[in-house]
Amino acid sequence: MKFLKYILVGIVFGIVLTKSEAVSWYRIYEMFHFQSFHMFGIIGTAVFTGVIGLQLFKRSKLKDIDGQPIVLADKDKGITNYLVGGLLFGLGWGLIGTCPGPIFILIGAGFFGVGIILIGALAGTYLYGLLKNKLPH
16 A cells, blocks of 8 residues: 555556557647657756746755655766667667557557567666676766
8 A cells, every 4th residue: 555656646646647649649740840849848847847846845945754855866977888878779779669658558448469578678677787898887
């Protein structure tokens, strides 16, 4: 019962993404061909909301469940790691037609073929874990 609130938030998040068509392969196809503003509007709203939320976190000195202050670490300087990571993520997103979050939503909606994509995403994450010390960061 401790994690019930997280499950409920995940279900609501899945419903919102499904109803907004953010999990639709066609909407993602339109975005990558610059044919529609729909996905750019959703992503832009998420970025804007994230910026506001992070600023509120930094300025209000919030504490976690244990009473410890929440500290947001600065990102490492560099551009190569962000360009390569973003390029790989974008290529995967464009080729598969979904990013990691909607994989679970699509499986929950009954598109069980997406399970293959989940296996690939987990394998890629595992492979990165094995190689991360050898990669430039």
